[in-house]
Amino acid sequence: MRLAATILILLLLPSPWLHAQTRVWQGELPLATSDEGPPNENPPFDIFATDRFVYPYSMREDVRSSETVHNWRAVFLENEYIKCTVLPDLGGHIYTCIDKLNGQPMFYANPTLKKALIGYRGAWSAFGVEFNFPVSHNWVSLSPVDYAFSSAADGSASVTVGNRDRVYGMEWTVQLILRPGSTVLEERVTLTNRSDLRHRFYWWNNAGVQVWDDSKIWYPTPFTAAHGFADVDTWPVNAKGVDLSLVANHKDGPVSRFVYGSREPFMGIYHPHTDAGVVHYANYSDLPAKKIWSWGEDAAGLAWRKALSDNDSAYAEVQAGLFRNQETYGFLEPQQVIRFSEYWMPVRHIGGISSGNLNGVVYLSRKADANGKIALTAAFNTNRKVQHARIAILDGGKAVFEEVASLDPAKTWSHTLNDLPSDRSYTFLLEDDNKAVLLKHTEGVYDWTPRDEVKTGPQVAHKPDLDTAAGLLEQGTNEELQGNLLAARKTYQRGLAAYPVSLEFLKAEGRLDVNLFRFEEASNFLKQVEDRATWDGETRYYRGIAERALGHPREARTEFEAAYRDPSYRVAGGLMLAELLAQQHDVHGALEVLAKACPEASIASSSQRCSEDIVALKRSAGQTDEARSLAGTLLETYPTDAFLQHELVRLGSPNPGLDRYLGSDVDRILALVVQYDRLGLYADSLALLSRHYPAASADETEPDAVPPSQNPLLAYYRGYCREQLGESGRADYQAASKMSLRYSFPSRAETIPVLRAALASNAADASAHFLLGSLWFSKGIIEPAEDEWRRAAALRADIPTLDASLGRALLQINQQPAEAAAVFRHGFQVDASNPALYIGMDKAMQQMGKPATQRVAMLERFPKHVDMPAELVRALVDALRENGQSDQADALLAEHFLPRKEGAPPLEPKANAKPKKAD
Structure with a gap:
């Protein structure tokens, strides 16, 4: 309680600016935070996933029951009425906003950041406002993100947070704005696909709000829908006669309902307990979807309040999104941008919420x-x-x-x-x-769908007819939208087998193959479409990418020129054409194309990558004044843009914090390097790759972060860039080959020629073989991946995770348990504390019919000084029971898991105790 009181005092401290204009500044916020062990060292390949696709991030599954106080970096934003705290090293969350008129927090200011295995990568914590793009409880919910803050001439101040993800290369930014004299917190949201390919996405703004039994959810809708649109029920009183708007009535487990049949732009929660509340507002045409989440009194037999807090506090989630539910995704096309605003406002001393606007x-x-x-x-x-x-x-x-x-x-x-x-x-x-x-x-009048037009109860579930072309296309599209690209490819292959001349299947398969690095196949499929659908700019665009990756610049140029002439691909095709021209040293031609594809007059609302390329190319062409002026102007629109910041450094403007920012995440360096390489600016890349980066604190980095000086991928890229400049890259390749490979998960197509160049320099480079194998396997390219891994294993016997990955591939894909077991046995000699080896060996032994006694003996060899993960505990429990050792199994369960009520879902580990959320 002492820490909670300290936090409240820090947030409420009066300042001499109380009656002045809005201000913003950086400081620290001490918060007790759950400890974590190291992330899982094994790459989470998509081919082994079912619903959460994480690669190239690591899984953060080792959450501990102990806690440590961290002094988190915090940005404070304040005016006369509101003081907000933003935590850039924790996903950019708004920790809370305090209504200074009554001292009440608008959002759940959990005094302990208590982690549980809920997030997309595992570790997650309930507090404040979470920004979710392109998936919920996203990859960086508890990771450092980009941030900037500033004051404006109109007296307002803002904090901008955002992130470019490693999975798709898409970017979100949220600018949080307070204006003088206003109680409204504005969120300006920008969602950008700056990658080459279309990707799935959605947006859900998730605000945790502390609640008490008397808290009431003001949800202006007559109906709600379940996840997956499984049913439609009435609101606030449901079909069972329960008023779900009152938190005290959430006795039957979690309440997770989406708005249905309402166009009202507001929602909120009000607490008689504090005579205060919070309201969310957004234009319906911009952000129509709403969701309420509550854990309920005793969710699935588990004391969730204790799992998520140290003070038994309860919270509900007020969520707003683009699509009707969290099973619905859309495609964001390359270089496409979506912008909208949503708003939060505190309420007090009015007793409830009937309606609201700005x-x-x-x-x-x-x-x-x-x-x-x-x-x-x-x-x-x-x-x-x-x-x-x-x-x-x-x-x-x-x-x-x-x-x-x-x-x-x-x-x-x-x-x-x-x-x-x-x-x-x-x-x-x-x-x-x-x-x-x-x-x-x-009173009672809202913009609702008439009740007689809505069918309540279970809804008809539509399933595609897989005996038809339309059904197969629908199935494949749905699988792509759920992120399961490898399943989608199998569906499209099935469609091509049945309809071999179908333009739709040829295009779907070809476009997806570009995403999966099957460039030759992609070009072949798309050429068949191109020969018949001569008007289709999208086909030309994706075939251009395939041809560029195959090292055919002349063919790629022809395709990009055709795509550029299609209005739908004017920007994306023009950008790819310009980068190809620049790489071929035609800077003037590249700038000419960019000027037409994304003219400077509208550049702030056009492709961000276009803008960056123009600045870099103008600088390289000697137009330094124009480049400097444009970069400065663009940074007002994109304040977290590291590329523009780096360009200004190249143009002579010092930025002492940039190297620290880049050095805290190797992926940030690689993102800049890849972009400079595409423009043929290898000297700029080499400078980035050769720089000494200052060390950042652990809280400013991903928990699996490898310092730039020790990262093999950076060293390989450095050698490659030297070769492009006519120098020798051999020393860099040799240095890379000696570095640790732990947490090196390559994912970019641009890494393929880099690793091939390293192998051309030294065919016996085990590290390059291993990384190339991981790259192929990440896209489901099985045989080449296994070949590369075997070459790596023959050259070097001590590569961590190699045996676990290869063994799992042999076991689960090749259906070769004996061969897999041999690989796992070798892995025990290399990395005896890797749980994946034991789990894999247990499955292999079961498939080979080995007795439970042998399985128990093998599993019990897991090192005693290492925390045993839940999956391994379950495997040992099953083996013990099968071996007739039920007492030992029960003791193991009691040691590692919380007790559950009869009929409750499967046990959760003590340190990670929390039922899964349905989002």
Whole structure:
């Protein structure tokens, strides 16, 4: 409790700026945080996944029950009414915003960041506001992200957070803005696909809000839908007669419902416990979807409050998204950008939430009189000062109350009318002194779908007819949208087998093969489409990528030129064409194409990568003043853009923090290197790859971070860039071959020629063979991957994770348990503490019919000084039971797992105890 009190004091400390303009500054926030062991060293290849596709990130599954206080970097954003805290090293979460008028937190300010295995990569914690793109509880929910902060000439201040993911190379940014005199926190969201390929995505803004039993969810909808649209139910009282808007009624486990049949733009939670709450607002056309999540009283037999907090606090989640539910994804096309805003506002002393917009929030409540009439109370929080506002209560078109008042966020306006007829609906009307309507709400009147048009109860589940071409295409598309690209490829192959001349299947397969590094096959399929659908710019675009990867620049140029002429691919095709020209030293031609594809007049709303390329090419062409001016202007739009920041450094503007930022995540360096390489600016890449980067603190890095000086991929790229500049890369390749390969998960197509160049220099480079094998295997290219891994194993016997990965491939894909067991046995000599070896060996022994006694003996050889992961515990428990050692199995369960109620789901490890969420 002492730490919680300290946090509250820090957040509420008054400042001399209390009545001045908004301000923003960086500091620290001490928070007790769950300890973690090292991330899983084994690459989480997609081919072994079912629903969460993580590669090239590592899995963070070793969450401990112990805690340590961390002084997290924090950015504070404050005006007269609100003080917000943003944590850039924890996914960019808003930790909370304090309503300074009543001292209440808008969002769940969990005093302990208590982790559980909920996130996309495992570790996750419940607090504040989480930004989810392109998946929920995303890859970097507890990782450092990019950030910047600034003040503007209009008196506002902002914090920008964002991230470019390693899986798809797409980027999100959220600019959080406070303006002087306003209680509204604005989120300006930008979602960008700056990669070459289309990728699946969605956006869900997830705000945790602390709740008590009397907290009420104000969810303006008559109906809600379940996950997967499995059923539609009534709201707030469901088909069982339970009012789910009241948190105290969440007794039957989690409540997870999506809005249905409503176009209302607001939602919120109000707490009689504190007489305060929070409201979310977004234009329906921008952000239509809403979701409420609550764990319920005793979720799945597990005390979730203890699992997620140290003070038994409860929270609910208020979520807003682009699509109707969290099973629905869309495709974001290459260079496509989506922008929208959403808003948060505190409410206090009004008792509830009837309606709200950016001008304020109103609550209309009734109380029956003894004489059968009602007392109607209207209470209103304004979000800014409004002089000479006209407030009226209407009965139809007739005003039963009217006054002119000056409204102030610091004062709640309210009025009670007595002796009103109970059979009438009353309207609250707020106008400014020019009679412009600021807010109007009639009791019970909302923008809802008529009830007789909605079918409640179980919904019909549609399944594609896989005996038809349309059904197979639908199935493949759905699999792509769920991130299961390898399953989608099998579906498209099935379609091609049945319909070998189908343009749709040829295009789908070819486009997907580009994504999966099967460039020759992709080019062949797409050429068949191109010969018939001569108008299709998308086909030309993707075939151009395949031809470029195959080392055919002339063919690639022809394809990109055709794509560039298609309006739908003007920007993406023009960008690829320009980068190809630049790589061939035609800087003038590249700039000419970029000027047409993404002209400077609209560059701030065009492709961000276009903008970066223009700056770099102008600098390289000697147009330094133009490059400097453009980069400075663009940074106002893209304040977290490391490429533009680096360009300004190259142009002579010092930036002492940039090297620390880049050095804290090798992937940030590689992202810049790949972009410079595409422009033929290998000297810029080499400078980045040769630099000494200062060490960042552990909290500023991914837990599996390898320092740049020790990262083999950087060294391989360095040698490659030297060769492109006419120098020898042999020394760099040799240095790379001697570096540790732990947590080296290559994923970029650009890494293929780099590793091939290293092998051309030294065919006996085991590290290059191993990394190339991992790259192939990450895309489901099995035989070449296994060949490379075998070459690596023959050259070097001590590569960590090689035996675990190769053994698993032999066991699960090749169906060769004996061969897999031999590989696992070798792995025990190399890395005896790798759980994947024991789990794999156990499965191999089962398939070979080995007795349980041998399996128990093998599993019990796992080192005692290493924490045994849950999957390995379960394997040993099963083997013990099969061997007749039930008492030992029960003791092992009691040691590692929390007790569960009868009929509850499978056991969870003590350190990670928390039921899974359905999102």
